[in-house]
Amino acid sequence: MMQTLPLTAPHCRAHCATIARWWSDHAVDPAGGFYGQINDDGSVEVNANKGVILNTRILWFFSEAAVFLDSAECKALASRAYHYLLDHFDDKTAGGVFWELDAQGQLVNGKKQTYAQSFAIYALCAYYKATGEQAALDKALCYFQLLEQHSWDQQQLGYLEAFSQSWQALQDLRLSDKDLNYPKTMNTHLHVLEAYTALYLQHKTAEVQQALERLTLLFAERIVNASNGHLRLFMDMDWADHSPFYSYGHDIEASWLLWEALRALDDQHLLQIYRPLVVQMAEVALQQGLCADGHLADEWHLATQQQHQQSCWWIQAEALVGFLTAWRLTDDMGYFSAAEGLWDYIQREHIDAVGGEWHWLAASNPDRATQYKVGFWKGPYHSGRAMMEAALLLEQSH
Known part of the structure; x- marks a missing residue:
């Protein structure tokens, strides 16, 4: 069994640098951009398609890491x-970002997922923060305007899930095969919230502030179920809930991202009102989702009343930040102990001992090799962000 390091800010900073180095060494495509897929064993699928989610997450990570690590290479x-x-994913005709390209950077799927536009905003704001390049912020604001124009439901509120390449209605709105086909989802709203928080921190105008405040309140009131501390995952146009399960990973991720949005708005009244809700979400995840070996379970299925305990890398990354945030909000060492157990588990089960990038599934999972290490849904965003956020939380003084 590998020796694990304690949960400290220097160790988190060092591991962030290790993640950056792995991506620099392995993921750069000499033909342009970054590879679309690297398998769990490190082999590269050179002909794999390139997704906008991976590309924007790479952009976000290296932009943030350039500042966090003071790294010219990351920049x-x-x-x-x-x-x-901008050269390949940006739609020069209809606006927004395309969903998928082939390995040569040619268009494969031009649909406009609200989720993807949000990640583009999030990434461009990070790049603007790292470089001061005005064109990046201008493009982020352009995508913001497109979402406000096309995705915002003015009658019943909220952001609609997806559109065609030319921003027309679609029958199949799903983000992935795992998702249900509903027009409003928690996951998309969570990442619009994340994006608008980043945009407001870089561009504090009344328009962005209004959009962020509106969405923050909507998320807290319509998407978080205060009666049980879980998120409503799939909703129809009038917000009726059709969720077949609870998602512990999203519950804990949303707890700290909601707090970040509230902090960005810096409205003391709102901070006071919703602070208990943020802590409740973290507490429910801790009490219901934390497994005996230290990791946070995947889901609770309502029909079978069974817990799905598979360990996915992103859930552990978000839980680490979520529990540390709850610890800072409450001074309750139970949250810190949970974070310590998670960090120990992550090192044993998810971090590749010879490389540094995390495995999708835990090392002890017999299906681990079936999941890629880099791909459409897996970049350096969850693991890298967890290291940056954890270091900052650990460095805070009371």
Whole structure:
């Protein structure tokens, strides 16, 4: 069994640098941008399609890491991702970002997922923060305006899930095969919230503030179920809930991202009102989702009343930040102990001992090799962000 390191800010900072180095060494595609897929064993699928989610997450990570690590190499890789995004994913005709390209950067699927536009905003704001390049912020504001124009439901509120390449209605709105086909989802609203928080921190105008405040209140009131501390996952146009399960990973991720949105707004009244809700979400995840070996379970299925305990890398990353945030909000060492157990588990089960990038599934899972290490849904965003956020939380003084 590998020796694990204690949960400290220096160790988190060092591991963030390790993640950046792994991506720099393995993920750069000499033909342009970054590879679309690297398998769990490190082999590269050179002909794999390239998804906008991976590309924007790479852009976000290297932009943030350039500042966090004071790294010229990370800044250069952020620039590579930025230019690839604008040259290949940006729709010069209808606006917004395309969903998927082939390995050569040619269009495969031009649909406009609200989720994807949000990640583009999030990434561009990070790049603007790292470089001061006004064109990046201008493009983020352009995508923001497109979401406000096309995705915002003015009658019943909320952001609609997806559109065609030309921003027309679609029958199949699903983000992935795992999702249900409903027009409003928690996951999309969570990442619009994340994006608008980042945009407001870089561009504090009344328009962005209004959109962020409106969405923050909507998320807290319509998407978080205060009666049980879980998120409503799939909703129809009038917000009726059709969720077949609870998602512990999203519950804990939403708890700290909601708090970040409230902090960005810096409205003491709202902070006071919703602070208990943020803590409740973390507490429910801790009490109901934390497994005996230290990891946070995947889901609770309502029909069978059974817990799905599979360990996915992103859930552990978000739980680490969520529990540390709850610890800072409450001074309750139970949350810190949970974070310590998670960090120990992550090192044993998810971090590749010879490389540094995390495995999708835990090492002890017999299906681990079936999941890629880099791909459409897996970039350095969850693991890298967890290391940055954890270091900052651990460095805070009371």
